[in-house]
Amino acid sequence: MDTFLQIVANGLMLGGLFAIVAVGLTLIFGIVKVINFAHGEFLMVGMYLTFLLSTGMDVHPYLTAAAVAPALFVLGALTQRLLIQPLMSARDEHVQIFATVGLSTALMNLALLVFGADIANTPAHGVRSQVMLGEVRILTGQLWVFGAAILLVIGLQLFMKKTRTGRAIRATAQNRAAARLMGINDKFIYVLTFGMGAACVGLGSSLIAPLYPTSPTIGTYFVLIAFVCVVLGGLGSIPGAFFGALVIGLVDALSGFYIGSDLREAVVFTIFLLILILKPSGLFGTRMNLSHVSP
Amino acid sequence: MTETTSMTQASGGGLSAQKLGLIAVAVLLAGLIAVPVAVGDQFVYHIFITICIFAALSTAWNIVGGYAGQLSLGHAIFYGIGGYAGVILVNLGISPWFGMFAGAAVAVVAAIVVSWPCFRLHGPFFALATIAFLEVFRVLALHFRELTGGATGLMIQLNIGWEWMVFRERFPALLIAFGMLLVCLAVAWAIRSHRLGFYLVATRERESAAKAAGVGTVKVRLMAVSISAALSAMVGTFHAMYLTFIEPESMFSLQFSIQIAMFALIGGIGTVWGPLLGAVLLVPITEFARGALGSEAIGLHGFVYGVVLMLVVLFLPNGIMGVVHRFTSGSEKAEGEQAAPVAAAPRSAVPHEAGREVMRVEGLQKHFGGLHVTNDVGFTLREGEILGVIGPNGAGKTTVFNMLSGFLKPDQGRVSVLSPSGEWQEPASPADFATLGVGRTFQIVQPFAAMTVEENIMVGAFHRHPHVGDAREAARETAHRMGLGPYLNAEAASLTIGGLKRLEVARVMAMEPRILLLDEVMAGINQTDVRRAVDLMLSIRDTGVSIIAIEHVMQAVMSLSDRVIVINSGQIIAQGDPQEVVRDEHVIEAYLGKEFTHA
Amino acid sequence: MTLKTLLTATAVSALVAGAAQADVKFGALFPFSGGLALLGEESFRGVELAVEEINAAGGIQGEQIDLVRGDAVDNNQAIGEARRLISREGVKAILGTYSSSRSIAASQVAELSGIPYFELGAVADEVTGRDLQYLFRTNPTAETMGIMTIDMILDEIAPGLGVEATDLVIGVIHEDSAYGTSVAGHQEEYGAEKGLNIVTVQGYPSSTVDMSSLVLDLKDRGVNIVLQTSYQNDSVLFLNQSAEAGFEPDAIIGGGGGYSLTATAEAVGDLMEGVLDVDFTQYAVNTEFTPGLEDFLVAYQNKYGEDPRSGHSLNNYVGAMAVLEGIGAGEGFEPDQIVAAVQAIDIPAGETAAGYGVHFGDHNQNDRAMMMGMQWQGGKLVTVYPRDAAVAEFQIGD
Incomplete structure (x- = not known):
């Protein structure tokens, strides 16, 4: 029983980790409607920035988020403005996907070029210490990630519901043409959203960096998992992405224990496929939100 | 989707442009055989065999990714199935010439299982689903060691000869690769110029209008995927014989799937000859770049590769065929710019009566x-x-x-x-x-x-x-x-x-x-x-x-x-x-x- | 062409000043780009140093060696580069390859072309398991590693802990590529042969970000000896998450990879203390058993301006030296002459810089190749097993 509780706790914590990556992706995938294959590389860039800043200036890695998140915002906004926006009019959405594949390849290899294939270790500054909840052990850093994910979801939700800009973003997501008619600058909204999505993962990277070794290829694992979480949660739904991530975290941890660690990926992707096929609006989506499904 | 490759026997100017195009393709294809034979160097043979393999795979991919507009990033599934079927059967003493068709048959079944539930998914969702399937296949190939050899892979006995597709000289291998390329091109061309091709493009462009026109949209897509999977698997079998060694990492690789699609993208998605052009141009450039940049520093080659991909996508979104088309269509004037009257046939004067229900x-x-x-x-x-x-x-x-x-x-x-x-x-x-x-x-x-x-x-x-x-x-x-x-x-x-x-x-x-x-x-x-x-x-x-x-x-x-x-x-x-x-x-x-x- | 090659060229010409121009070509096929590039390059450095040393001493059969690089970034490319080296460069033999799958693919080409292929670093059994005529392997294999791990448990760990070896509860975990899978396979097989109690063998992808379930599984099964064959990321994850889960096995034995790298030790800090590792010979070893190791280190330092990043360069150096000197003692560079020459090689253990001897036995595998048992002590990876190569005491139990 203790083991089971510990696995559940591990799964939830892992879910929190996935969530903080997936929330940014759901903004980009759900609103700008671009499959951003470079999202994992955004995380990687953020983790390296955190590593450089926290070791270079000897500050707590969490503090670097103040610089990393804005930096990632700029990276995201530039990606949208310079790479995706010129392709928005392309009749073929394949093209955008390949653009982000190109970006992903370029960023990953740039990291390899600059940092080499060795791992980089961000100092933990105490976030690797443990707290005991009954018999269950959890790292403080994992709790921070989990808490930050919740705050991020609530904050984004409030932003989307209460602010003018947030409402404009939602309007654009639902119907771009109509939003434009209403005087919303859709191009700006997309740049902003892409930037925000990247900034979210930037925030996440500062929290994740002290927990995991950073390497140029760390993003590749996260990006596919994050897509799974986003689709599971319902496209464009921020709380959905969060809960989707928790589900995937739990599935991952439980299948790793009960089915076998070599098959856990297969389990996760099979669940993903079942959701895609049987309930494409996602586990938590209330309405069909697949703009790409034709009547 | 990019180009209106005119399937029509167009007017005079168009016809000669088309003829020119066919001559150009013929020259290109002849070159694929002639150059390595003329140079006579093993490495050049290898490059050209690689071109043929990639062009063939990309052409097969294009039937699904281009004509049908379903962006598959999991095509390595079929290639891998072909490879594994070939190697497993060879090790049981069965010639790859049979293994090839066995692999194709398995690939068709896999294609239907994979795509049938996914056809309601479009664009990015279909792409994600195919990636997920690919991952599942890869993990399963790693897991079922008795069949696939697991991570350590499988290799073939080095039995030399035509029946085993393994040769000391390179020319026969080139001949087979070239033959497969021709088969893929012929199939792609035939589809494009027959009803199936029209139906596929129509389904891609407007699914509901295609349905209304009596197109069984699911059926034609399944046909496209099946044909494409069968061709990919056959090429996979040959490539496995050529590599003599296969492993899940290289056979069910996402990178590889993306690469196949990329040749089509750069050549011109949805066109018959685009994938061929893409491979002919890119394979040598990649080889050269790898030689020139690969040893400079770890990652430099990949970085340049990524940047070039972004630039191509930005500035040549319709691929090379897009550029070709722009040039040829410039000379082709649209006929009949004046307004045309509706020339409805005169009504018969017979008063009409409603008939049976x-x-x-x-x-x-x-x-x-x-x-x-x-x-x-x-x-x-x-x-x-x-x-x-x-x-x-x-x-x-x-x-x-x-x-x-x-x-x-x-x-x-x-x-x-x-x-x-x-x-x-x-x-x-x-x-x-x-x-x-x-x-x-x-x-x-x-x-x-x-x-x-x-x-x-x-x-x-x-x-x-x-x-x-x-x-x-x-x-x-x-x-x-x-x-x-x-x-x-x-x-x-x-x-x-x-x-x-x-x-x-x-x-x-x-x-x-x-x-x-x-x-x-x-x-x-x-x-x-x-x-x-x-x-x-x-x-x-x-x-x-x-x-x-x-x-x-x-x-x-x-x-x-x-x-x-x-x-x-x-x-x-x-x-x-x-x-x-x-x-x-x-x-x-x-x-x-x-x-x-x-x- | 590049600054580095230019410098290399200058260094070579300085070393061989006055010698005849290079006139026999050998291929060096390694992954120089892509994901395996770091250790591919490291392996190549060993070969490069061996060639320089031989050239400085007058070459082989009176001729200077010209080393031509080939980049085996993936399997198809490995084949292409092997073809290029053979047909365009006209190399007399190929040395390589670090990665097992590249080696298997490229050596099939060499076999078909009848060009000798010398594997100096890839560990998978299949490399020599195919009975190729022209393929020789100098380095120890996955099997060596598996056997060595088990022997270490029998000879040192069980006595050190004061228990019967059969009472130990052993868990084998490995990353799921060819490397981890084949090492783990041999550990399982040989362990069973020795009557050890191996309760689980589990693979996982090396890119994973969570191993907590695996750790809990091991803990649940009461495992007290963990054998992990892994890369860097997963070594770090496992050690960290074990500590976090309160899982403290009596011994952790790494199978090379991440466990031999200083960066891993830095990443996990104190958790690395006492961890065991079976791998190619590394540098903290009894140099009486490894003559020439110190010279190698000096040469390496001089040429690359840094310490070796792993033992790969050393093992490739030893392999290349043995093979090239063997060829040098032969009668020409025709394939059959080379084969005859290397088959005559007979170097006993304790006479190379890696400690092991060289002699090609069954399947053209070096039957004297061996690994070393090492332990992280005070932040350094020191050789502790076998005893005659050890520089420090085996520390086990309390």
Whole structure:
């Protein structure tokens, strides 16, 4: 029983980790409607920035988020403005996907070029210490990630519901043409959203960096998992992405224990496929939100 | 989707451009054999074998990714299946020439299993699903070691000779790779220039319009995926023999899948020759770049590769074929820029009489959530009758239409159609309706934008004429009848709204329907055209076709309809002779509000 | 062409000043780009140093060696580069390859072309398991590693803990590529042969970000000896998450990879103390058993301006030296002459810089190749097993 509780706790914590990556992706995938294959590389860039800043200036890695998140915002906004926006009019959405594949390849290899294939270790500054909840052990850093994910979801939700800009973003997501008619600058909204999505993962990277070794290829694992979480949660739904991530975290941890660690990926992707096929609006989506499904 | 590769035997200038193109392709293909033979160097052989393999895989991918527009990033599944089938069978003493077909068969089964549930997913979702399938295949290949050898992979015995596809010299391997490339190109070309290709592109461009034109959209896509998977698997078998060693990491690789798609993208997605061009250009460049940059520093080569990919996508979104097309089409002038009149055939003077019943609609009910959009709608349609359907906006007319053509399933009630052989049938899908001769247009026009006008109409004409020649003939005839003759070779996207409406009708007419459902074909066109359209519809009716027409243009409804149905709030509130119906007070109320009822 | 090559060229010409121009070509096929580039390059450095040393001493059969690089970034490319080296460069033999799958793919080409292929670093059994005529392997294999791990448990760990070896509860975990899978396979097989109680063998992808379930599984099964064959990321994850889950096995034995790298030790800090590792010979070893190791280190330092990043360069150096000197003692560079020459090689253990001897036995595998047992002590990876190569005491139990 203790083991089971510990696995559940591990799964939830892992879910929190996935969530903080997936929330940014759901903004980009759900609103700008671009499959951003470079999202994992955004995380990687953020983790390296955190590593450089926290070791270079000897500050707590969490503090670097103040610089990393804005930096990632700029990276995201530039990606949208310079790479995706010129392709928005392309009749073929394949093209955008390949653009982000190109970006992903370029960023990953740039990291390899600059940092080499060795791992980089961000100092933990105490976030690797443990707290005991009954018999269950959890790292403080994992709790921070989990808490930050919740705050991020609530904050984004409030932003989307209460602010003018947030409402404009939602309007654009639902119907771009109509939003434009209403005087919303859709191009700006997309740049902003892409930037925000990247900034979210930037925030996440500062929290994740002290927990995991950073390497140029760390993003590749996260990006596919994050897509799974986003689709599971319902496209464009921020709380959905969060809960989707928790589900995937739990599935991952439980299948790793009960089915076998070599098959856990297969389990996760099979669940993903079942959701895609049987309930494409996602586990938590209330309405069909697949703009790409034709009547 | 990018290019309107004109499948049409175009005018003089086009023909020579096409000939030039074919000569260029022939030279290119000859070069693939001639260069390595002339240089006679093993490494050059290897490069050219690699080109052939990539070009063949990319051409096969293009049938799904390009023609059908389903972005598969999991094509390595099929390639890997082919490779594993080949190697496993070789180690059991079975020649890869058989293994190749065994692999193809397994790949076809996998393709159907993988894609059938995924076809409702479009664009990015389909791409993600294929990636997920690929990951699952890779993990399973790692897991089932008894069969696949697991992570350590499998290798073949080095039995030399044609029956084992393993050679000391490189020439036979090149010959096989080249042969496979030719097979892939021939299949791709054949698909593109036959009905299946038209159907695939039509499905890609407008799925619902394709369905209405009688295209079994799921069926044609499954065919495309199956063919593509079979070809990929066969190439995979050969490549495995060439590598002599396979492992899950390299056979079920996402990187590899992306690379295959990329050659097509850079060459020109959806074109027959694009993937070939992409591979011929990129493989040598990649090899060279790797030599020049690879040793400089770890990651430099990959970085440059990524940047170049972004630049290509930004500045050549239509690939090399896009550039080629821009040059050749510059010389090709669009014919007939002047407005063409609708040359409707003169009506026969014979007064007409409605015949037997051809369609029965009984008690249709439809809810959307809490909204009762169709409530007990029922009527019959007779042969050679024009039935006008009117009603205010939002009354539920189009919903009824969707149920009459199989696009929506009614919650209750039924639609039966008299088959040509005289039995009553209850069709369920758009394809069933089309088979029984029910054709429809869409309120919002749905042209296949990447096709020419002629090709658009041909999609409809294929319904009765499976052969390209006959279909083209029928399409031309229909086009002339609909006043679209001068625009045959124009891209559909270049037509005006009036032209598009006519194209919409022409596509349905080319299906030679027995029952024609017209959804506001006169909305937004000018007075003269309305009069012409009315004449046209009457002449169609006179050939024995029954028509149900939703219309807002009252003048047209009154002069056209033999009978009128008025729908409001999902219910039929009046039906009968047009002149009587417009005097019905419910109708006036519905249209104009209560205060006008007694005016 | 590049600054580095230019410098290399200058260094070579300085070393061989006055010697005849290079006139016999050998291929060096390694992954120089892509994911395996770091250790591919490291391996190549060993070969490069060996060639320089031989050239400085007058070459082989009176001729200078010209080393031509080939980049084996993936399997298809490995084949292409092997073809290029053979047909365009006209190399007399190929040395390589670090990665097992590249080696298997490329050596099939060499076999078909009848060009000798010398594997100096890839560990998978299949490399020599195919009975190729022209393939020779100098380095120890996955099997050596598996056997060595088990022997270490029998000879040192069980006595050190004061228990019967059969009472130990052993868990084998490995990353799921060819490397981890084949090492784990041999550990399982040989362990069973020795009657050890191996309760689980589990693979996982090396890119994973969570191993907590695996750790809990091991803990649940009461495992007290963990054998992990892994890369860097997963070594770090496992050590961290074990500590976090309160899982403290009596011994952790790494199978090279991440466990031999200083960066891993830095990442996990104190958790690395006492961890065991079976791998190619590394540098903290009894140099009486590894003559020439110190010279190698000096040469390496001089040429690359840094310490070796792993033992790969050393093992490739030893392999290349043995093979090239063997060829030098032969009668020509025709394939059959080379084969005859290397088959005559007979270097006993304790006479190379890696400690092991060289003699090609069954399947053309070097039957004297061996690994070393090492332990992280005070932040350094020191050799502790076998005893005659050890520089420090085996520390086990309390």
